[in-house]
Amino acid sequence: MRMVFRWFGEGNDSVSLTKIKQIPGVEGIVWALHDIPAGEIWPLDRIQEVKKQTDLYGFHLDVVESVNIHESIKLGSADRDVYIMNYLETIKHLASVGVKVICYNFMPVFDWVRTDLFRSLPDQSTALFYEKEKVTAMDPLELVRKIAANPDYTMPGWEPERLKR
Template sequence: MRMVFRWFGTGNDTVSLAQIRQIPGVEGIVWALHHLPAGEVWPLEEIMKVKEEADAFGLHLEVVESVNVHEDIKLGRPSRDRYIENYKQTIEHLAKVGVKTICYNFMPVFDWVRTDLHKELPDGSTAMFYEKQKIDKIDPKELINKINENPNFTMPGWEPERLAHLSKLFESYRGVTEEHLLENLKYFLDEIIPVAERYGIRMALHPDDPPWSIFGLPRIVGTHDQLRRILQLVDSPYHGLTLCTGSLGANPQNDLAAMIREFADRIPFVHIRNIRRYDNGDFIETSHRVTDGSIDIPGVVRALHEVNFQGYARPDHGRQIWDEECRPGYGLYDRALGIMYLWGIWDSLQRS
């Protein structure tokens, strides 16, 4: 297991590379050019700037999260070919700085959904919260305003410029079924995977978050059977998954350890976080400790150890603790605590 840490870039993150380097066992950053709209080619000179920054602190750039997929690709519009060609060029540029894994998603319109970014937990910390009843009733535009109410910390996947034409986006997806979306994913993969193979970069599809339909939009990456079907679309080790315990774990029917054991050779990247599920469909993110949530984190790490997992792992969203001012879910303190919890489990398995 190779530990990495998500970083949003100089001037866009409260956590510094100097701090990341001090977390035991962290060898690289999970990064992206967040200011670029989906569909644009990532310029090599901008990529090289990030490499220079990371090199100065002995951190690698082997994992990118994410090269966003343009909505025209998801919708299967004629213009998708132009955006796919841009994607291929970006893969070529990323290979020049040693990138080995690209995490991406195929979620229509919204990358992820929460109703509260600062829900208070009993210990006084705050965390991101999903309230099912609110989602069932809220206007998506109202949700966008809520997510982006703090202009200092734009949330990945909720960039205001990307969602500025929300009504048109929803209209575009009218009549698009899960089968249509799956067909469009296959078209994308058929084009992209040969290029990824050529440059030695593994594509790692992130699950839907949460793993069910919201606002009537189709979603196809949320269950064991769906993951299996998606991996069968293209038979290549370069077509893989980002196994996210928080996303998939929101559905109590998902057996995360079983997924790891079945798809082991197709998982180059894992996101490990804990959530507490409630019977009414709500869930809140918690510390990584198993007793704080509903996810069997030791069981997940044990399954990774059993399959001799040698890919990348990162602690996913943390709580905001100790009065830290940071992007919700992406502070230093709780994610660093999470890393040490994960290493503790891993090290105990190694010794036994």
């Protein structure tokens, strides 16, 4: 087993790679390119840019998250083959930098949901938090409005152009 830490990327995460490097035992970064819409090919140069950033700290990139499945694939639409080919090309690009695990969410419409992005814990740290009761009671359009109102962070599956639809 190898310990990794989730990093949202340079300029998109309040926790820097310098700080992550201080966590004993962390060998790798779980990462993503949050600004790439579902169905688009992840450009090799962007992937290599993340590798260069993490190489400076000796981290591996074995795990990538949020290579999202386009809705056309999920729905079996006529244009799905284009998006399947794009996904395969992205897999090849990721493999070229050593990625071994690709995580994705196959949920319709939303990639993922949390009720709190900065839940304070007893030790003064923060964490993502999910409360089923809050999500069940929530109006989906209100959820979209809340996410859209926070332009400081982009999150996979919650890209501004996707939220408009």
